[in-house]
Amino acid sequence: QTKLDSDDHPDIKAIFPHSFSITITYTLEGQHLKIDASAVNRGQDPMPIGLGYHTSFRYPLNEAGDKERCLFTLPASKRWTLTDRMLPTGEYRVTEEFKAGKMAAGERLDDILAAEQDQEGNSAAVIADSLAGIRVRYQCDGHFKHWVVFNGTSDQDDLLCIEPYTWMTNAPNLNLPKDVTGFRDLGPQEELTMRSKIEVGGI
Template sequence: MINNKNEHASIKEVLWKNHKAIRFNAGGYEALMVPEVGANIVELKNVFKGVSILRSPNDNLEFEKFKERPQVYGIPLLFPPNRIEDGKFKLGNKVYQFPINEPKNHNYIHGFIKNDKWEITKKEIISEDQVEIEAIFNFNKEHSFYKYLPHEFQFKLLYNLSNKGLKQTTSIINLGSEKMPIGIGYHTAFNVPYNLESKDEDYRVIMSIGKRWVQDERNLPTGEILDLTEAEKKYANEGVMPLGYKIEAHYTLENIELDGSKFHGAIIEDLSKNMRVVYEMGEEYKHIVIWNDMGDKKYVCIEPQTCVINAPNVGLDKDITGFKTLAPKDTWIEKARIYVEDIG
């Protein structure tokens, strides 16, 4: 149902599925964050257009599944993104050995920050149609994962909600005395359909991709990078249906021209409504994964990443893989934005 009522911005602490959450509204959008599970934005709606953008847990039972597997709901932060072969990599003379949490492929997958509790440090109504919520995650020797990743750092998520949609600013500061490896990604889960009246076949995904990373049976890059097939080239123009068949692919993220302007990111179009959800990604996100969980579950994950899957072990130049290190006291920062607009 479309709601044309002009409501002022608001921020409320609520009990959602019997868990503490923050609901915030501004500019015709409404969002919900769960601080105790990765500060994940598990709901994002355009209330004026009646669009429910992100996949959310439906009930208390599914909320328990969300706590165990937050990567298939909302906008979960992956650190590091996707998989690390055998959970092991080397930086200089230091060897890192993460626990194996994908035993069938003997990989470490999706990081730990997505499940952890974050602290809310800012809740501010900027104007009658703009609000900001900030959450931080402090990591130090007291954390159980420190034995695997012996660095102190702070993650910060700043969300600005307005009539321009949800703007996300992610930053990480190295608080330690040694350089640390970083790779950041998001496993953003979009409802398809996001309009209740629409059908699966009404939808198309457009992505600003350049080349495809070849992956092996463990879903790890082989190091081979291929030109797009004719079918894959459709992602960059008319789009590809996101449901009805299995999709799991890994690409370089490059700029394309959209409506006469440079575009870096992904779009999910509803052709029956002449509407699209736009996912703009900052230039630091140089790689992307698309995955639809076999294509029969009414959602698709669009996953921007700063680096390729298994980046420190791929064996290619860092300019190609995107693998980064962060010097002591330095900060990495990048932005993304999700919004709804009419086509044409």
């Protein structure tokens, strides 16, 4: 478990003038890693809150480096259009390529996609490597509204970042509804817990 209290960090208060704490609890149970992030607004004013994880996986999972035997899927069909600064324009295009299964090979990925939830309100990305016989499932609760996928620069060919965000990049400045961007405030003394889980198993 790790905890941060903003009142203990003047450098944080200087750029984000709110009193808050955030506690992240990691629980390892067999092949499951649970990650619970609990944020509390300790001030008297509403506080904007956005959380994202820059989670990196080795890609592919097999030791041979065979990317054609490794696919990943994201439950998302809305791919946000980005500016040359990699900021969302507010427009998107519909694509099924991430839901159908995609290889992180031969193209540079740096994309933001709107997450789609299942009947239980969760969204789960999957990496499946048939050569290694390994399947990684990354599940997040309904607070995470977006996925960012990134596979490095031209000299980085061995990673895949699958990053869940509660709000999309630059959400406070976008002229879109909050239920689309994921932008939200935390009320005075309000607490919010955002849950995710990484599961490793066989295919």
